[in-house]
Amino acid sequence: MARITGGVTTSHVPAIGAAIDQGKTDTEYWAPLFAGYEWSKKWIANEKPDVIVLVYNDHASAFSLEMIPTFAIGCADEFPIADEGFGPRPVPTVKGHADLACHLAQALILDEFDMTVINQMAVDHGLTVPLSLLFGQPEEWPVRVVPIAVNVIQYPPPTGERCFKLGQALRRAIESYDEDLNVQVWGTGGMSHQLQGPRAGLINQEFDNNFLTKMADDVDELRAIPHLEYLREAGSEGIELVMWLIMRGALGDTVSPLHRFYHVPASNTAVGHLVLGVPEESK
Numbered sequence: 001m002a003r004i005t006g007g008v009t010t011s012h013v014p015a016i017g018a019a020i021d022q023g024k025t026d027t028e029y030w031a032p033l034f035a036g037y038e039w040s041k042k043w044i045a046n047e048k049p050d051v052i053v054l055v056y057n058d059h060a061s062a063f064s065l066e067m068i069p070t071f072a073i074g075c076a077d078e079f080p081i082a083d084e085g086f087g088p089r090p091v092p093t094v095k096g097h098a099d100l101a102c103h104l105a106q107a108l109i110l111d112e113f114d115m116t117v118i119n120q121m122a123v124d125h126g127l128t129v130p131l132s133l134l135f136g137q138p139e140e141w142p143v144r145v146v147p148i149a150v151n152v153i154q155y156p157p158p159t160g161e162r163c164f165k166l167g168q169a170l171r172r173a174i175e176s177y178d179e180d181l182n183v184q185v186w187g188t189g190g191m192s193h194q195l196q197g198p199r200a201g202l203i204n205q206e207f208d209n210n211f212l213t214k215m216a217d218d219v220d221e222l223r224a225i226p227h228l229e230y231l232r233e234a235g236s237e238g239i240e241l242v243m244w245l246i247m248r249g250a251l252g253d254t255v256s257p258l259h260r261f262y263h264v265p266a267s268n269t270a271v272g273h274l275v276l277g278v279p280e281e282s283k
């Protein structure tokens with residue numbers, strides 16, 4: 001049986017990817033940010049997951065504004081790196097796990113979550129920056145990835161509660177897969193940021209730190225946050241945080257915070273990162 005062995009949340013700021021690709025991780029500006037991921041890099045080297053179900057959002061790379069699925073799952077054998085305007089990032093092609101992904105698509109749809117099935121898709125910084133933060137710059141990614149793309153770009157995005165319930169269904173789906181696989185679920189995006197309008201540059205450290213705490217302590221409070229509160233408190237792009245709730249829903253009732261990191265600013269955003277463990281008996 002496939003098992004969920006842990007969860008990761010992290011921001012996926014594109015400038016972080018550029019800093020890695022251009023060898024700037026040791027600079028005065030970037031070094032404090034990358035220091036916050038050192039613990040996680042060692043942790044994951046030990047954990048050696050077989051597959052990461054990686055929840056992220058596409059930034060008009062694979063999906064244009066002509067067609068935007070609310071929830072999509074990548075069922076391909078591999079996912080090329082998207083060209084976001086400066087050529088594709090110099091990172092390895094992302095290898096999928098088509099058999100597991102097709103199983104998850106079937107299980108989720110029969111569990112009443114109407115996933116869009118994606119058989120061909122380029123993946124952008126939303127997916128590749130988290131991989132780079134945890135795995136560095138390998139020749140090949142040491143893990144297979146099942147991408148789950150969530151619409152947080154065009155109104156209306158799904159609610160946090162809906163995302164949490166999708167996570168719960170994802171757990172059922174993963175645990176009904178026969179092969180013995182070590183699976184992690186990652187939720188990316190956030191934290192508070194706003195990229196346009198009079199409030200561009202908004203960062204709300206109090207909201208972000210409360211969110212980081214409640215991910216482990218009181219997720220029910222986070223499930224109930226409405227869209228307008230995200231917009232008001234965390235800025236127009238803070239809605240990306242609903243993707244963290246998919247990961248949290250998948251991890252089950254009890255989690256233990258293994259690592260927590262918060263850093264301001266990275267580019268014009270607040271960066272938040274959590275590693276959550278699950279009880280030994282549920283691994």
Ligand SMILES: [Fe+2]
Nearest residue numbers: 057126189240
């Ligand atoms: Fe994003």
